[in-house]
Amino acid sequence: MKYQLNGEPQQQSVTHRRSNYADELNAQQYAAVSSIAKHALVIAGAGSGKTRTLTYRVSWLIDQGVPAWRILLLTFTNKASREMLGRVKELAGDEATQVWGGTFHSVANRMLRRHAELLGYQSGFTILDSDDQSAMMRSLVKQFGPPASLQKDKKKLFPKASIISSLLSYANNAGLVWQDVLYERYPQLDIFIDEIAAIIDNYAKRKMSSNAMDFDDLLLNALRLLEEHPSVREDYQRRFAHVLVDEYQDSNKPQEQLITLLAGGPNCSLMAVGDDAQSIYSWRGASVEHIFRFEENYPGAQIYKIETNYRSVPAILQVSNAAIALNSRQYAKELHSVREEGSLLPAVVPLPDKRTEALFVAQRIDELVDGVQFRGKDIAILYRAHFHSMDIQMALTRAHIPFRITSGLRFFEQAHVKDVVALLRLLVNPRDQVALRRIIVMYPRVGALTAQKLADNWLTQLDEQNLNSSSLRGHFVEQMGALKGQNSALKPHWQEFLALMDSLDSPDLEESERNNPSELVAKITEYLMPYLRSNYEDLAERVEDLKHLHEASPSGAVLDDFLADMALLSEMDKQNVQDDDELVTLSSIHQAKGLEWKVVFVLSLSDGLFPHRRVLEQGDIVGLEEETRLFYVAVTRAQDQLYLLYPRYSGGYDGQYCPPSRFLTGLPKELVEVWEC
DNA sequence: GCGCAGGCTATTTTT
DNA sequence: TAGCCTGCGC
Numbered sequence: 001m002k003y004q005l006n007g008e009p010q011q012q013s014v015t016h017r018r019s020n021y022a023d024e025l026n027a028q029q030y031a032a033v034s035s036i037a038k039h040a041l042v043i044a045g046a047g048s049g050k051t052r053t054l055t056y057r058v059s060w061l062i063d064q065g066v067p068a069w070r071i072l073l074l075t076f077t078n079k080a081s082r083e084m085l086g087r088v089k090e091l092a093g094d095e096a097t098q099v100w101g102g103t104f105h106s107v108a109n110r111m112l113r114r115h116a117e118l119l120g121y122q123s124g125f126t127i128l129d130s131d132d133q134s135a136m137m138r139s140l141v142k143q144f145g146p147p148a149s150l151q152k153d154k155k156k157l158f159p160k161a162s163i164i165s166s167l168l169s170y171a172n173n174a175g176l177v178w179q180d181v182l183y184e185r186y187p188q189l190d191i192f193i194d195e196i197a198a199i200i201d202n203y204a205k206r207k208m209s210s211n212a213m214d215f216d217d218l219l220l221n222a223l224r225l226l227e228e229h230p231s232v233r234e235d236y237q238r239r240f241a242h243v244l245v246d247e248y249q250d251s252n253k254p255q256e257q258l259i260t261l262l263a264g265g266p267n268c269s270l271m272a273v274g275d276d277a278q279s280i281y282s283w284r285g286a287s288v289e290h291i292f293r294f295e296e297n298y299p300g301a302q303i304y305k306i307e308t309n310y311r312s313v314p315a316i317l318q319v320s321n322a323a324i325a326l327n328s329r330q331y332a333k334e335l336h337s338v339r340e341e342g343s344l345l346p347a348v349v350p351l352p353d354k355r356t357e358a359l360f361v362a363q364r365i366d367e368l369v370d371g372v373q374f375r376g377k378d379i380a381i382l383y384r385a386h387f388h389s390m391d392i393q394m395a396l397t398r399a400h401i402p403f404r405i406t407s408g409l410r411f412f413e414q415a416h417v418k419d420v421v422a423l424l425r426l427l428v429n430p431r432d433q434v435a436l437r438r439i440i441v442m443y444p445r446v447g448a449l450t451a452q453k454l455a456d457n458w459l460t461q462l463d464e465q466n467l468n469s470s471s472l473r474g475h476f477v478e479q480m481g482a483l484k485g486q487n488s489a490l491k492p493h494w495q496e497f498l499a500l501m502d503s504l505d506s507p508d509l510e511e512s513e514r515n516n517p518s519e520l521v522a523k524i525t526e527y528l529m530p531y532l533r534s535n536y537e538d539l540a541e542r543v544e545d546l547k548h549l550h551e552a553s554p555s556g557a558v559l560d561d562f563l564a565d566m567a568l569l570s571e572m573d574k575q576n577v578q579d580d581d582e583l584v585t586l587s588s589i590h591q592a593k594g595l596e597w598k599v600v601f602v603l604s605l606s607d608g609l610f611p612h613r614r615v616l617e618q619g620d621i622v623g624l625e626e627e628t629r630l631f632y633v634a635v636t637r638a639q640d641q642l643y644l645l646y647p648r649y650s651g652g653y654d655g656q657y658c659p660p661s662r663f664l665t666g667l668p669k670e671l672v673e674v675w676e677c
Numbered sequence: 678g679c680g681c682a683g684g685c686t687a688t689t690t691t692t
Numbered sequence: 693t694a695g696c697c698t699g700c701g702c
Contacts, residue, residue, distance in 0.1 A: 077691065105692045215692045385688045447678045568692060590689050612688060653693055
């Protein structure tokens with residue numbers, strides 16, 4: 001008898017199970033998986049097994065003898081990348097770990113780490129997240145903002161740092177110059193164009209002198225690296241035999257250019273997988289045009305369509321098809337279901353207001369979950385905008401229905417985490433101004449002004465003495481001088497801080513201790529304890545988080561890898577999602593893309609809420625088409641039951657009576673059943 | 678530098 | 693309605 005002990009985790013050496021591709025895939029999937037076209041576009045409808053197709057493709061390539069390290073798999077989210085690589089490993093065995101996979105940003109980061117010097121950066125550059133970016137922007141707006149001579153009421157019109165950031169970022173991602181975006185989207189800012197130009201200019205300079213890149217820079221610099229350095233470009237082009245891209249409909253300009261360059265080798269094939277009907281990120285620079293123009297951009301491209309839907313019952317699929325039919329421009333495709341008819345037609349539920357809408361959801365969930373058929377995890381409540389979920393959260397809480405909400409804040413962006421990480425960042429990149437400022441303002445009686453001056457002096461000092469992270473090792477205390485003529489309140493702290501840096505980075509320490517994120521996090525947390533205690537009320541919880549951070553640090557990972565990971569991963573990626581079976585999911589539709597549930601409620605289907613009022617008022621056809629795709633994404637998440645709710649009164653600070661959404665009135669009556677409450 | 682009161686503004690959000 | 697930012701006074 002074989003008896004297996006549970007204690008030791010079994011060595012997961014996956015034995016390579018050679019798949020019988022034609023049997024395990026449907027005909028359309030198989031055609032795509034086994035494509036030999038140089039350029040292929042796979043249009044994979046919702047629920048048609050897109051991920052399956054892509055993972056089998058990678059496995060198939062490996063079976064055909066393509067070395068795994070010559071395959072590049074690009075995704076948009078870390079989650080998607082992790083899932084796919086995991087599945088590929090199951091299919092193709094351990095060799096699959098050699099596949100280059102990841103998000104565009106992480107692949108760009110990997111290339112830039114190797115070649116940073118070619119672009120004038122030092123290796124060990126910092127990645128600024130959106131939080132750091134706005135901190136830098138804010139201080140630049142203070143410095144170069146509205147001219148002092150301007151009257152007060154005019155000054156008020158000067159854009160906030162966040163507006164300038166998003167303007168710039170949109171331009172970067174859409175491949176436009178920011179001036180054009182400004183004229184197009186914020187024409188009223190024309191009068192400030194010189195100040196904004198100064199801010200944007202100095203933003204670039206300050207990043208450069210901080211040896212830091214923001215998220216956009218990762219893409220743009222990777223692009224620049226390949227464009228300006230033919231030998232680097234050719235290296236990568238020789239390396240990659242297959243470039244595979246997921247969610248292609250949401251690619252933006254620099255991403256598309258990166259794809260073209262990376263797949264530009266003479267013997268490289270490109271396969272892009274996507275669904276034009278699910279393109280929902282144009283507002284951050286994605287362009288559905290890339291998928292529409294694929295054949296134009298890659299002459300001779302082969303198009304594959306995958307149209308069998310395994311997810312939804314036919315009644316739901318009919319609603320989906322009808323929903324997307326409202327859009328004029330698309331790759332013609334008709335999804336058909338392989339599932340049996342369900343017991344209920346999709347429900348349209350008119351309700352007096354948001355509060356009753358919430359009540360309905362809570363009551364209906366209560367009924368559904370009582371049965372054996374559904375548990376909390378089978379149910380999702382989806383909405384256009386986060387604030388649509390406020391009433392629901394209260395109603396669920398009152399009804400004692402546990403839920404999880406996929407909300408905004410990333411783990412790394414929580415204040416206390418950033419406090420700790422700032423010290424690590426400075427260790428790796430002493431030029432990191434954002435981190436340095438963050439550290440010194442933690443000390444009492446030190447504010448933004450002092451911080452800025454000190455940061456400036458610090459940089460000058462590094463330049464004069466030509467110091468970098470390795471020459472500083474163990475010699476931070478010698479750099480007291482940056483304090484010249486500074487706030488005396490800071491002096492003892494500054495010394496104390498430098499001493500801490502020396503103790504963290506001392507050459508006397510064992511390498512395993514010095515470069516070990518986990519050890520460092522523990523030491524820093526201890527040092528910061530008094531500060532944390534006096535600044536955060538919910539200290540216990542926060543200390544928990546810091547421990548998490550500590551535990552999440554792979555003790556083997558070197559410090560700069562750890563920091564890059566921290567910046568590139570979000571909270572949802574990190575915590576392998578609490579898999580409590582009883583939790584109902586609340587999510588924005590955007591975040592729900594790619595997921596599925598047995599029961600889906602879509603909230604706030606009133607004209608003005610969804611589609612959003614702004615789109616309706618401006619008569620913005622392109623915007624409306626994207627809203628329609630968003631609605632399509634929402635309904636195609638449902639497997640068995642679908643509830644489409646609309647409150648007649650919108651509630652909130654500017655409540656008003658709304659007609660039902662045009663998405664509802666546009667549906668053939670016989671496809672849905674109206675529930676009158 | 679810091680804390681508080683009142684004013685203003687309101688999609689979607691990955692990396 | 694709520695959360696964020698600004699400006700003012702100490």
